[in-house]
Amino acid sequence: DAKTTQPNSMESNEEEPVHLPCNHSTISGTDYIHWYRQLPSQGPEYVIHGLTSNVNNRMASLAIAEDRKSSTLILHRATLRDAAVYYCILSGGATNKLIFGTGTLLAVQP
């Protein structure tokens, strides 16, 4: 399974944009890039996924580098409720497994 590298922690101010980086230099052509987040005392929840093109949904945007070796999750206006551990995960092929790394702990200051 291809590996991802994320900063251990990041801090943001409320109502400001947050850019969460992820490096995945060994990504294969069929790997999708998934982002999940885990709020305190809850199971992970899906945020967004992409393959090659940038993606937007109601929660966030995903910017994927042209060579696909890195990506950035963008929260356009952080709220206190966005404080969570954010996981960048590569998944592809028939197994559809998600292998979680250590993620980035995002703290949001009021």
Next chain:
Amino acid sequence: SAVISQKPSRDICQRGTSLTIQCQVDSQVTMMFWYRQQPGQSLTLIATANQGSEATYESGFVIDKFPISRPNLTFSTLTVSNMSPEDSSIYLCSVARLGIEQISYEQYFGPGTRLTVT
């Protein structure tokens, strides 16, 4: 989306005993998975629960210790056998449906079962 419930939500068990955790989904799903999250750690995939056949275990996990059943498309159980304090963790099930090209784009996670072994 999918609504997932797990029973029990938490339990305290004595070492050497076994606990069976249930995962129920509100609609049929293609894939079901079991994860473990030890205190302060990330999630570790235990196995993929296959309907009507033996589960597919990840490295470091074996059927004798974590037997899994999946009798239909909405239900699965994970048993933690012969427990020791090292098994104290949160156990989560997740589900996914397969979309185009047999790829699942979203997994939905249950609330977890918090297990403490004394």
